[in-house]
Amino acid sequence: MAESVERLQQRVRELERELAQERSRRVPGDGGGGRVRVEKMSAEVVDSNPYSRLMALKRMGIVSDYEKIRTFAVAIVGVGGVGSVTAEMLTRCGIGKLLLFDYDKVELANMNRLFFQPHQAGLSKVQAAEHTLRNINPDVLFEVYNYNVTTVENFQHFMDRISNGGLEEGKPVDLVLSCVDNFEARMAINTACNELGQTWMESGVSENAVSGHIQLIIPGESACFACAPPLVVAANIDEKTLKREGVCAASLPTTMGVVAGILVQNVLKFLLDFGTVSFYLGYNAMQDFFPTMSMKPNPQCDDRNCRRQQEEYKKKVVAVPKQETVQEEEEIIHEDNEWGIELVSEVSEEELKSSSGPIPELPEGITVAYTIPNKQEDSVPQVTVEDSGESLEDLMAKMKNI
DSSP, X not given: OHHHHHHHHHHHHHXXXXXXXXXXXXXXXXXXXXXXXXXXXXXXXXXXXXXXXXXXXXXXXXXXXXXXXXXXXXXXXXXSHHHHHHHHHHHHTTOSEEEEEOOOBOOGGGGGSSSOOGGGTTSBHHHHHHXXXXXXXXXXXXXXXXXXXXXXXXXXXXXXXXXXXXXXXXXXXXXXXXXXXXXXXXXXXXXXXXXXXXXXXXXXXXXXXXXXXXXXXXXXXXXXXXXXXXHHHHTTOOGGGGOOXXXXXXXXXXXXXXXXXXXXXXXXXXXXXXXXXXXXXXXXXXXXXXXXXXXXXXXXXXXXXXXXXXXXXXXXXXXXXXXXXXXXXXXXXXSOOTTOOOOOOSSOHHHHHHTOOOOOOOOTTOOOSOOOOOOXXXXXXXXXXXXXXXOHHHHHHHXXXX
């Protein structure tokens, strides 16, 4: 009986996915079944082209192939203050496909944030997000799942969609974005991505709403979320016990907008291969401080799949031969030229030597910035005046008579 129920639930999910994909291929509202989604981006500079400003990045040499954005699929877990804005930005950028995961509903308490609107209160966040995003850009494919990824049953389905929910069914997504607000969900995403070897980005905003961060996690190459977990996770404390009744975390649309913007900026750089992707970038709103760093994986990580990914990454590094960097000597420009101009030093070699002092013996690899020249005796002979014994008044009188 339990097996038949599980099969039925699996079939319902498959039908929902097929229906979502079919809806995503067409734009509602024209009364004739919708128009087919645009497959190619146009670089034509006209007001009617929604991609003309984006394609300008290619013309200006920032991105070599912006049209490639249409070939990527990104999964976003958590469609709250950061996740919803992240989804909107990627939709406006023309991403190929978005998979949205969340189990919460829109509440009026969410109206201090961006994206959601009062009339959407009561709807599931993924349902409200899909409706809004589809109206913004009908060229994007959407898959939405209204469930909690931390439960055993949903976790398996979540892993399946990461593995097979790419733009082409059966291929993995290109990136997973964690925009959740609790450690349990982050650990679930971390576990799934470590097992699958899936690159993902984690993001978060502090409970006082004045700081946040993003973090790129490449299994085996960089530290995963379990390599250096927060104290709550490391101590196996149930975070639900930390929440006090009648007390909620603060939330600012500004901080969440900044974190979402930084996250999407790094997503674009990662997918389209331009600029430098930050492995960790923090944001402190009180001092407008942006700390950056990178963390290596922990060889004793509690996640066995993380340790396995580390070993596989080491093998890849060994297999790839190191490219020796050859320092090219600067080419000396010949002094002769058609204008007859010469560069002549105003300081002779002897003067240069005399202005430098002895170089002390130092360990290998250490040099001095400058040396103190030896103290030279003044070449001008000193003139001595004999004391005549006359007083100052007598000398002044003599000067007046001259």
